[in-house]
Amino acid sequence: AALILLLAPMYLLAGLFTPASYALYMDLTDPRVAGTQFSAFMAATNGCESWAVLAGGRIAGAAGYPAAFVVMSLASLLSLPLLRRLSVGRQRHN
Numbered sequence: 001a002a003l004i005l006l007l008a009p010m011y012l013l014a015g016l017f018t019p020a021s022y023a024l025y026m027d028l029t030d031p032r033v034a035g036t037q038f039s040a041f042m043a044a045t046n047g048c049e050s051w052a053v054l055a056g057g058r059i060a061g062a063a064g065y066p067a068a069f070v071v072m073s074l075a076s077l078l079s080l081p082l083l084r085r086l087s088v089g090r091q092r093h094n
Helices: 002-028 031-063 065-078 080-093
Strands: none
Touching: 002 031, 002 080, 031 065, 065 080
16 A cells, blocks of 8 residues: 555656646647657657666666666656756747
């Protein structure tokens, strides 16, 4: 029961992340080629997820699940400055 209580917020946040990333992708697309760009963004997302699963599995196999969660979370946190740059670049473009 304790494990479910700990994992439930993580899955809730992952569920919230998905539509947020889709909204970001749509905001970044050029309306004239939005379908193509959105498809490319989604393909990149799928590629990233497959590499993340591979990396997380290898880390979990070598160092355990807690280490895998920490390392993969840190990798996600390192991407936050990139999101900030996207936001600033978009403001300058508008």
